[in-house]
Amino acid sequence: MSEFQHPRPFDAAEDLAASHNGPILSTSFLSIDNLFMNFLEEHRVPGLVWGLVDGGGLIHHGAYGVSESASTHGLSKDSVFRIASMTKSFTALCVLLLRDQHKLSLDDPIGDWITELRFDPQLDQIETPITIRHLLSMSSGLVEDDPWADRQLALSPEVFQAMLSNGIGLDLRPSTAFEYSNLGYAMLGLIATRAAGVSLADMAAENIFSPLAMASTTWDLQTMDSDRLVAGHSLCDNQWVLEPSLADGAFGPMGGLGSTIEDLARWVTLHLNAWSEQTPRASLAIRPSTLREMADIHRVMAHPRMTDPDVTAQGYGYGLMIAHHRRLGRIVGHSGGLPGFGSRMEWLPDYGVGLVALANRTYAPLSDVVRRGLEYLVEQGFVTTPTREPSQDLQRIYLAVNASYQDPENYQSIRDVALATYLLDRDDDRRPPNFTTLRDHYGRLLSVGPIIATGKLRGSWTLDCEHGSFTVHAMLGPTLPHKLQFLQIVKDSRSEVG
Known part of the structure; x- marks a missing residue:
């Protein structure tokens, strides 16, 4: 363990490109940087990297702090963080690609693909079979399981399948309400593997990571240069405690990916361009309509913590969370949290801009600061909605x-x-x-x-x-x-x- 100290001074990042919103956006960089630097010191985070993204890619990034608390090794846009539940968006897209290839249907009962799955015999007979769509949209009735599932990443496929055959219970009737389930996304990974005939990692590499040049995004962190891997931390009695890095396993589809700000900027750009009428379709086997489908509300979230009066609706799509905001329009994104890490990606399709932030402290609460950054860009007029040509x-x-x-x-x-x-x-x-x-x-x-x-x-x-x-x-x-x-x-x- 090492005693908490303030991280080293800010390592200023270069401005990588001019935004399509106009050169005025560059004057906002310092204010965005200050938001994140204040967050780091307020929440006592060893290190933090953030990136501002538009339809052309990463336009600005910042890196502050250290990769490991006992060292002076700094961070950069190439530093590899565990992105936790932000992984779910990649798993969801893999499943949707299999749907687009007619290898499965979202309305398939999950028992058709996971034949060993058994439910608690004490349950009433399930009148609505749980489908792939239910798992994608967090409406399967499986109980919320963050405290348990976060420690299951390294579970072997054999142990996972034995767990499923031993029996699973439900908290709610399927298709009646939102309830966040990591287990459901682990099941989706198993279904995708069986439908594709290859591992989820191989499918994602071929269809997403390689075409998007996301060379630093992987479930197998052992393949990455150790100097680029960021260590996860928890703060206990004012001492930093290093969290062990869990290996890839059966729960990887729900939260096991490692990635960088630069790679995630490419991911956000892909999603932003799916909403843009001015951007030509990329030469990918990914339909823009499929990406937009991910960002539709498929299950409304009656969230007691939703206190922003400007948010008129909130829900879960397919691997993404969506809110409708009076001033910001549609908000799309996802958070990530694991022992040692916290992350958030969020973008505004109506304005063509997004923010991504990665931190190496357990469950670092990045959602608010990311939202404040986007609000600042809109309220100050640094980004605008694109003009639609009248018919x-x-x-x-x-x-x-x-x-x-x-x-x-x-x-x-x-x-x-x-x-x-x-x-x-x-x-x-x-x-x-x-x-x-x-x-x-x-x-x-x-x-x-x-x-x-x-x-x-x-x-x-x-x-x-x-x-x-x-x-x-x-x-x-x-x-x-x-x-x-x-x-x-x-x-x-x-x-x-x-």
């Missing part, structure tokens, strides 16, 4: 509405682009919006803003007039040719008239 259909509506405002007596321009249902029930004089009334209130049109498209069939724009401004919200119908279904006028609070 030709939206542009037709745009021109027609603007023409009707300029000449309220000529309603024909709206009639030409509207669905019949829009024109029913009320005559022109009583149908909102009444362009004559609008023109009387707001006066002569001065300028028209661009269309802000939220989809191919939805958009809004602002008209600036003599006496104020208002915003037009338009929604087109589903049938071809697309015509106007709904139109709403929202006044600018700064306008002179209501």
Whole structure:
């Protein structure tokens, strides 16, 4: 053991690239660095590495502290940490790739693949068979098992299979609620191995690690240069205690991977680009739609610790956690915690940016500082949502509405682009919006803003007039040719008239 000391000074990292969000992002690096440095000292962490990521890769990183408490060996973007439950996202993608290859179905009962599996005979008859989908989405009914499962990483396949044949109990009825299960992801690893005919490690290497050039990501840490391996620590009575590094085993699919900031940046970039309409599809055997499927909420989490009033929904996808936030939009990510390590990766698909952080202290609570970093980038305007090119259909509506405002007596321009249902029930004089009334209130049109498209069939724009401004919200119908279904006028609070 060694006495706790503050780590050595910050080892400044180079800025690797300009973000697609613009060069202004570089001015935010110091503030992000300060967030993480303050975290390290507040939480007494031996070492910490973090990375800022966009659709082009790692754009900035920081490394602070030491790899091992009794040494002066520093950290870098190439330092290999155990990433714990962040592993689940890789296991989930392997299972989904097997689904895409028609080698399994997510609705297969797990007993079809794990024939030796037995359940507690005292359980009531399970009316809903547990499926692969249930395991992926943490809705199998298996009990939460972090304190037990974290020590099972090195369990041999033979002992694991004997454990399953000896009997497993359930906490909840399958498909009724979220409950986090590491055992479920160990089972997924076994299912994937049997469906693929090769080990999960070999499948991940061929389909994910090698194509993405993630050369430092592995379940077998013995293959890595020992100088790059980071030691895990716990703090006991103000003394650092080194945690033993557990070997790869049957529970590796739930939390056994080792990786680096640089490799994980490539992983986050892959997921960010799956949501980008501007980014061409990479030459990988991974469908962008499969990556987006991972980041959908498949099981809602009624989480008592969810206290952020801006989070409107939270749930588990496939190997990823998802939240919907009033200001940040969709948030995707996962935490990791093992004896000796804590980690967090999180990205904002709407803004095309993400943060990853790795620490070498048991269960280092990185979620809050990572979220604060992303909030800072958005709130300060360092990142913005990409502009969607408006469809030709939206542009037709745009021109027609603007023409009707300029000449309220000529309603024909709206009639030409509207669905019949829009024109029913009320005559022109009583149908909102009444362009004559609008023109009387707001006066002569001065300028028209661009269309802000939220989809191919939805958009809004602002008209600036003599006496104020208002915003037009338009929604087109589903049938071809697309015509106007709904139109709403929202006044600018700064306008002179209501």
